[in-house]
Amino acid sequence: MKAQVALSNVGKTFPASPTTAPLHALGPIDLELRRGEFFAVVGPSGCGKSTLLEIIAGLTPPTQGSVEFEGRTIAGEAPDSIGVVFQEDASLPWLDVTENVAFGLRRSKLPKDERDARVRDALRLVGLSDFATSYPAQLSGGMRQRVCIARTLVMQPRLILLDEPFGALDQQTRLLMGDELLLMWRATGATVFLITHALDEATMLADRIGVMSARPGRLIDVVETNWPRERDSRIVERSEFGAITARLWKTLREESLKTIGRAVPKPAADA
Amino acid sequence: MKRLLAYRLAVIAGAIALLEIFCLTGVIDKITMQPPHLIARDLYRLLASGKMNGAIWKTLTNTLLALVLAIGVGVVAAALLHRLRALRDTLDPLFATYYAVPVFAFYPFFIVVFGLGDLPQILIAFMLGVVAMIVNTLNGLDRVPPVLLKTGRIMRLTPIDTALRLTLPAAGPYILTGVKLAVAYAFIGIIGSEFILSRGGIGYEINFAYNNFDNATMYPLIVLILLASIAINTVLTRWEKTLLARRGAR
Numbered sequence: 001m002k003a004q005v006a007l008s009n010v011g012k013t014f015p016a017s018p019t020t021a022p023l024h025a026l027g028p029i030d031l032e033l034r035r036g037e038f039f040a041v042v043g044p045s046g047c048g049k050s051t052l053l054e055i056i057a058g059l060t061p062p063t064q065g066s067v068e069f070e071g072r073t074i075a076g077e078a079p080d081s082i083g084v085v086f087q088e089d090a091s092l093p094w095l096d097v098t099e100n101v102a103f104g105l106r107r108s109k110l111p112k113d114e115r116d117a118r119v120r121d122a123l124r125l126v127g128l129s130d131f132a133t134s135y136p137a138q139l140s141g142g143m144r145q146r147v148c149i150a151r152t153l154v155m156q157p158r159l160i161l162l163d164e165p166f167g168a169l170d171q172q173t174r175l176l177m178g179d180e181l182l183l184m185w186r187a188t189g190a191t192v193f194l195i196t197h198a199l200d201e202a203t204m205l206a207d208r209i210g211v212m213s214a215r216p217g218r219l220i221d222v223v224e225t226n227w228p229r230e231r232d233s234r235i236v237e238r239s240e241f242g243a244i245t246a247r248l249w250k251t252l253r254e255e256s257l258k259t260i261g262r263a264v265p266k267p268a269a270d271a
Numbered sequence: 272m273k274r275l276l277a278y279r280l281a282v283i284a285g286a287i288a289l290l291e292i293f294c295l296t297g298v299i300d301k302i303t304m305q306p307p308h309l310i311a312r313d314l315y316r317l318l319a320s321g322k323m324n325g326a327i328w329k330t331l332t333n334t335l336l337a338l339v340l341a342i343g344v345g346v347v348a349a350a351l352l353h354r355l356r357a358l359r360d361t362l363d364p365l366f367a368t369y370y371a372v373p374v375f376a377f378y379p380f381f382i383v384v385f386g387l388g389d390l391p392q393i394l395i396a397f398m399l400g401v402v403a404m405i406v407n408t409l410n411g412l413d414r415v416p417p418v419l420l421k422t423g424r425i426m427r428l429t430p431i432d433t434a435l436r437l438t439l440p441a442a443g444p445y446i447l448t449g450v451k452l453a454v455a456y457a458f459i460g461i462i463g464s465e466f467i468l469s470r471g472g473i474g475y476e477i478n479f480a481y482n483n484f485d486n487a488t489m490y491p492l493i494v495l496i497l498l499a500s501i502a503i504n505t506v507l508t509r510w511e512k513t514l515l516a517r518r519g520a521r
Binding site for chain 2: 057059077080083089090094104106137
């Protein structure tokens with residue numbers, strides 16, 4: 001089967017400014033996303049994870065290589081059917097929850113009751129049906145992030161990009177949001193591309209996990225988790241969970257040390 | 272909160288009472304000022320007689336016109352300037368020093384060009400208010416979180432939709448600050464220019480009454496202006512409060 005998203009030789013170099021040298025931030029990266037899979041990306045801070053996401057989203061063009069989405073090249077414009085959830089709160093404080101979720105549908109030519117039905121479904125999926133008329137300021141951070149997720153789901157995207165969407169939330173909320181994300185992933189059948197700095201989150205959620213190097217970020221490992229499609233956060237109890245997370249950390253540790261400017265220490269004698 | 276309101280009312284009532292005593296005991300003589308209770312009576316008579324209706328109507332409609340113009344032109348100009356970086360950088364010093372220039376200094380020029388009609392008065396009031404609108408709207412647009420702009424691009428909004436549905440609403444509280452200033456400037460512009468380049472309106476009537484030692488008309492009109500601007504400001508502030516409460520302290 002042909003990949004839904006295909007990155008070939010993708011890289012990004014930010015041009016020099018009067019005060020800075022040119023910065024090779026990312027790549028080259030080759031990566032194919034399978035339709036319907038859950039792909040997570042982990043990497044040391046500053047490795048270009050978010051830049052990678054913005055390139056796939058069409059928010060910023062790559063300076064080398066190309067990205068294809070469903071056979072079409074993405075050239076600096078966000079294609080329909082790709083949804084993005086950002087780390088920062090992107091809810092619109094002047095609109096209530098329903099209006100927030102319906103925001104992107106205004107442009108569509110759907111009849112009104114179809115639109116209303118979609119909004120209701122999305123709200124139910126993220127568990128916010130009881131808050132349809134609340135304003136974002138009345139909600140917690142986790143609930144606001146769910147508003148943003150619902151606003152993305154309502155557009156029925158075939159690819160959902162998430163840029164550390166739970167980064168600002170506490171650990172328990174993050175685990176529960178992870179469960180909900182898995183539910184939505186199964187319910188929508190969309191492909192999910194998740195950027196996270198939490199290794200356990202990546203292991204718990206993804207079918208495949210890409211590990212990125214320090215800047216300029218390249219893919220240095222891709223780990224298959226082989227989890228069943230029906231799964232939830234209780235997967236952390238499995239023995240493979242620890243093994244996969246450990247493998248991720250083993251690869252990432254050296255790269256993370258580079259980014260904080262330490263020399264890589266000699267590994268202890270292998271057992 | 273209730274107690275604070277009571278204190279505030281007490282201060283106002285005390286000031287009026289003091290004025291009343293000064294007027295009645297002759298500390299302030301009758302030719303200078305009427306005691307407040309007579310001003311209130313005269314204001315009632317003036318409004319009931321209807322002879323000021325034309326002047327009041329003219330002043331209010333001209334103020335509203337200047338205000339609407341200042342808001343409309345100000346918001347549109349700010350939205351455009353926000354996208355035209357070079358033009359904005361060029362004009363920034365002008366905005367910064369704008370209120371150091373007394374617009375009224377140009378009134379002879381306005382009379383020569385536009386005559387004594389309503390137009391020069393509306394123009395002066397508009398010129399006073401529009402820059403406050405531009406500066407505050409730009410200020411608000413600068414503070415729109417980048418993540419909202421990215422969201423707009425993901426939703427593939429057109430530039431006009433982005434402005435109308437995303438950036439201007441996001442800048443709402445700042446725009447409202449501009450509107451409150453523009454209301455004050457519009458009143459100042461209209462009443463002030465009615466004093467010097469008009470043959471009608473509340474400002475003109477106050478000036479006319481002043482020249483004729485007609486305290487029974489002059490003071491009630493001054494009070495009327497006070498009441499009108501306080502009323503408008505109160506309504507706006509209330510509205511602002513409910514909007515801000517809804518948006519929370521973010």
